[in-house]
Amino acid sequence: MSWFKRDKPNGEGLPKVEDNEKRVRTEGLWQKCEGCRQIIWKKDLEANSSVCPKCNHHFRIDAETRLRLLFDGDFETFDDALATSDPLRFVDKQPYSDKLRATQSATNRKDALVAAAGGLDGREVEICAMEYAFIGGSMGSVVGEKIARAIDRCLRNKTPLIIVSASGGARMQEGAVSLMQMAKISAGLMRLDEAKLPYISVLTDPTTGGVTASYAMLGDLNIAEPNALIGFAGPRVIEQTIRKSLPEGFQRSEFLLKHGMLDAVVSRLEMKQYIAAALKFFA
Ligand SMILES: [Zn+2]
Numbered sequence: 001m002s003w004f005k006r007d008k009p010n011g012e013g014l015p016k017v018e019d020n021e022k023r024v025r026t027e028g029l030w031q032k033c034e035g036c037r038q039i040i041w042k043k044d045l046e047a048n049s050s051v052c053p054k055c056n057h058h059f060r061i062d063a064e065t066r067l068r069l070l071f072d073g074d075f076e077t078f079d080d081a082l083a084t085s086d087p088l089r090f091v092d093k094q095p096y097s098d099k100l101r102a103t104q105s106a107t108n109r110k111d112a113l114v115a116a117a118g119g120l121d122g123r124e125v126e127i128c129a130m131e132y133a134f135i136g137g138s139m140g141s142v143v144g145e146k147i148a149r150a151i152d153r154c155l156r157n158k159t160p161l162i163i164v165s166a167s168g169g170a171r172m173q174e175g176a177v178s179l180m181q182m183a184k185i186s187a188g189l190m191r192l193d194e195a196k197l198p199y200i201s202v203l204t205d206p207t208t209g210g211v212t213a214s215y216a217m218l219g220d221l222n223i224a225e226p227n228a229l230i231g232f233a234g235p236r237v238i239e240q241t242i243r244k245s246l247p248e249g250f251q252r253s254e255f256l257l258k259h260g261m262l263d264a265v266v267s268r269l270e271m272k273q274y275i276a277a278a279l280k281f282f283a
Contacts, residue, residue: 075118121276136168144181169209
């Protein structure tokens with residue numbers, strides 16, 4: 001196989017063959033690209049901000065990695081301990097409280113968003129990054145409250161706001177409480193607008209449902225990573241409703257840009273410089 005011959009210093013990371021089992025141990029070192037199906041050296045992928053060096057496929061990244069890519073250096077996080085009270089005592093296949101506990105211990109987060117402040121190209125900014133691994137990055141009361149508090153800090157400190165979305169939409173387990181976050185955040189964003197403070201929305205794969213229907217599309221600039229799935233309802237629901245088949249590439253960044261729903265499609269490798277230039281322009 002071709003990847004076996006990859007030239008790496010000292011043979012580091014080359015698959016090791018166990019004598020007795022003849023089993024090739026490659027776990028954790030290589031990653032198959034969903035875009036081009038090629039096997040990529042994981043360190044190459046990480047060094048390239050988790051963008052495939054061969055086909056430009058943007059892998060999903062967690063909130064922490066996202067913040068490290070955007071901030072100049074250290075940053076301060078806020079409201080890390082904020083957790084939902086499960087207001088509806090919701091139970092589906094399992095109690096929501098059990099699901100929360102399991103997800104919290106698996107992700108080491110209390111909910112699906114990290115709110116942080118720090119420097120971006122020398123300018124103080126607030127960045128909220130969504131954590132897709134936490135129940136599909138769903139927006140419940142905690143996500144809403146953390147963004148609302150980030151907006152308050154922006155107003156107090158006169159800093160711009162950037163929200164990086166990665167979300168399946170509103171969190172069903174919190175019912176109407178999660179839907180109310182859409183109005184709460186939208187009202188907060190209007191106050192930012194009145195204070196003439198910029199808000200940049202970055203949409204990543206996937207950004208859907210109530211998040212698209214509220215803050216993800218309310219930026220002074222709405223910019224997306226390449227080929228991100230962006231929409232409100234899923235394609236199957238739409239096809240069943242309008243009884244027509246949907247065009248190729250429907251609900252992907254490039255399609256939305258072409259149809260005037262986005263301001264730009266920006267590679268993750270250029271995202272920081274792009275945001276820095278935009279903030280300079282707004283200032
Ligand atoms: Zn690829």
